[in-house]
Amino acid sequence: MKTVQDSELEYFDLLETISDPEIPVLTIVDLGIVRSCETISEGKVKVVITPTYTGCPAMDTIADDIKKAFAKEGLEVVLETQIHPAWTTDWITEKGKANLEAYGIAPPAHKTSDKGALMGRDEVRCPQCKSTNTEVISQFGSTACKALYRCKDCLEPFDYFKCL
Ligand SMILES: [Zn+2]
The missing domain is CATH 3.30.300.130 (Fe-S cluster assembly (FSCA))
Incomplete structure (x- = not known):
């Protein structure tokens, strides 16, 4: 039993x-x-x-x-x-974030309580070379919840899972 x-x-x-x-x-x-x-x-x-x-x-x-x-x-x-409380990217587990990065998607950079993140000023780390010298190319990547970034060091474009 x-x-x-x-x-x-x-x-x-x-x-x-x-x-x-x-x-x-x-x-x-x-x-x-x-x-x-x-x-x-x-x-x-x-x-x-x-x-x-x-x-x-x-x-x-x-x-x-x-x-x-x-x-x-x-x-x-x-x-x-269950709609409330609303899901946020803070709920992605540490293992999930590590898997995202290993897959080539930069995980959400900040807690959503961080004002900079809400204003779109995330410090996004390149999943390839880990440089934070990155720039946004498009606010919309392959899906609405991702943005398209490019690393200025290794020049690789990558998806960034936006903070929600
Ligand atoms: Zn890079």
């Missing part, structure tokens, strides 16, 4: 197998969108997630992926969305 806590740890293991469809190295747990996960009845699990931002197209894919991953284990998911 498994304890409730054991099964919840297993649920998190399952959730750890699901990645942000736009950033395969970032699991939804590392992205920080999973609020809670609990058994509500035999074979039924309630998963509460906070969307990264309203209308993010990746959220539908993530919701489907969660349902599929649990269905494989014979579990039905009741998905709940």
